[in-house]
Amino acid sequence: MRSTIIERPYYLEKLKSYTGTDIIRVITGVRRCGKSSLLLMYKNWLEEQYGKDCVLYLNFDGPEFILDKSLRVMTESLKSGINDNTRFLLLDEVQLMEEWERAVNAYYSTGRYEIIITGSNARMLSSELATLLTGRYTEIEMFPLSFSEYSIFKGMKDDYESLLDEYLLYGGFPITALLDDPAQKTGMLQSILDSILFNDVRPKVGSDVNNETIKRLVAFLNDTVGYPVSMNNLEHRIKSAGYKMYHELISKYMAAFRSSFLYYNAEFHTVKGGGRFGQTDKYYPVDTGLIALTKGNMSENYGSLLENAVFLELKRRGFKVSVGKNDGDSSEIDFIAVRGAEKIYMQVTATLMDENTRKREFHALEKIKDNYPKFILSMDKHDFSRDGIQNIYIPDFLISKSMKE
Numbered sequence: 001m002r003s004t005i006i007e008r009p010y011y012l013e014k015l016k017s018y019t020g021t022d023i024i025r026v027i028t029g030v031r032r033c034g035k036s037s038l039l040l041m042y043k044n045w046l047e048e049q050y051g052k053d054c055v056l057y058l059n060f061d062g063p064e065f066i067l068d069k070s071l072r073v074m075t076e077s078l079k080s081g082i083n084d085n086t087r088f089l090l091l092d093e094v095q096l097m098e099e100w101e102r103a104v105n106a107y108y109s110t111g112r113y114e115i116i117i118t119g120s121n122a123r124m125l126s127s128e129l130a131t132l133l134t135g136r137y138t139e140i141e142m143f144p145l146s147f148s149e150y151s152i153f154k155g156m157k158d159d160y161e162s163l164l165d166e167y168l169l170y171g172g173f174p175i176t177a178l179l180d181d182p183a184q185k186t187g188m189l190q191s192i193l194d195s196i197l198f199n200d201v202r203p204k205v206g207s208d209v210n211n212e213t214i215k216r217l218v219a220f221l222n223d224t225v226g227y228p229v230s231m232n233n234l235e236h237r238i239k240s241a242g243y244k245m246y247h248e249l250i251s252k253y254m255a256a257f258r259s260s261f262l263y264y265n266a267e268f269h270t271v272k273g274g275g276r277f278g279q280t281d282k283y284y285p286v287d288t289g290l291i292a293l294t295k296g297n298m299s300e301n302y303g304s305l306l307e308n309a310v311f312l313e314l315k316r317r318g319f320k321v322s323v324g325k326n327d328g329d330s331s332e333i334d335f336i337a338v339r340g341a342e343k344i345y346m347q348v349t350a351t352l353m354d355e356n357t358r359k360r361e362f363h364a365l366e367k368i369k370d371n372y373p374k375f376i377l378s379m380d381k382h383d384f385s386r387d388g389i390q391n392i393y394i395p396d397f398l399i400s401k402s403m404k405e
Contacts, residue, residue: 029142145172171289200260
């Protein structure tokens with residue numbers, strides 16, 4: 001094992017920038033992506049700046065909260081930990097506690113504390129907290145390591161292509177990056193997936209949950225990365241495997257996957273007008289390493305892995321990402337990425353060396369008549385850029401700081 005700490009300066013600086021404000025910071029993201037480590041890094045920085053007695057840190061995933069997750073226990077823990085100098089309340093995995101919103105709101109309302117919370121549930125922000133504190137909190141969505149972070153941790157300054165292969169295969173969960181043995185990496189990825197499914201997905205599905213169905217859905221979604229998926233596709237696939245499943249229950253599973261940050265969906269939109277196109281989406285797991293658990297052979301899935309990595313990088317950079325359909329011929333644009341007034345069109349392919357591939361990828365972008373930037377990302381060292389459409393080497397895009405906030 002290497003160092004036990006992986007610095008996350010991008011997220012840490014975001015947290016620091018809000019220090020001294022009355023804005024609640026809500027750190028969200030998939031389980032084991034590094035939220036707790038980030039909160040502890042911020043805690044250490046706060047203690048250096050303001051003194052240890054100014055910070056109260058509570059981890060609600062700790063052993064003292066196993067048996068009782070009531071509001072009473074939460075408020076008693078806060079009350080007993082706060083002193084006259086306490087200024088910062090750092091509440092880790094707060095969504096595990098019952099009625100946690102009431103406690104957060106009560107302490108926020110005193111005006112005495114800066115509150116920073118973490119959680120592995122996207123629905124945190126559609127809960128009572130959002131209603132009570134509209135305009136008073138900001139979400140900092142955290143992901144597993146980006147390829148840029150991964151390369152810095154590995155100390156790589158060249159040969160990005162071989163490092164990218166490793167990153168695509170094993171992903172960017174920090175605890176996995178700390179391991180060197182491939183078998184240990186795979187075992188850790190399976191452990192992370194099992195933890196997400198058991199602790200985050202199952203409770204959201206409720207009494208209808210079925211372990212085999214969950215595994216089938218995960219395998220199917222990983223098998224279709226980069227391809228359109230509909231509820232009817234999923235229902236047919238599950239039933240053809242011999243399992244009884246109905247549309248509403250599949251929708252519940254999919255909502256649980258999204259709420260747990262296990263999968264992100266990209267809706268299909270028409271390029272002209274931006275309206276919803278059909279009832280299909282593309283689904284991308286939060287980490288490419290999860291794909292190999294069910295797909296295995298990397299060479300057969302290389303294009304899907306690259307597309308998944310680019311999608312996640314766009315999400316990290318704060319873009320809202322959808323899939324585009326051109327009017328008329330319905331040619332597909334892999335990503336339409338929007339961030340404020342900024343908008344880009346992007347294709348992702350392993351290589352443009354084949355003439356038919358070049359024709360397909362460029363045609364989809366050439367059909368778009370507006371003046372927003374258009375890119376084709378590939379693993380080619382040769383630059384195929386033409387007619388204002390830029391061809392970018394994928395490692396360069398993943399490493400670059402361009403298009404970042």
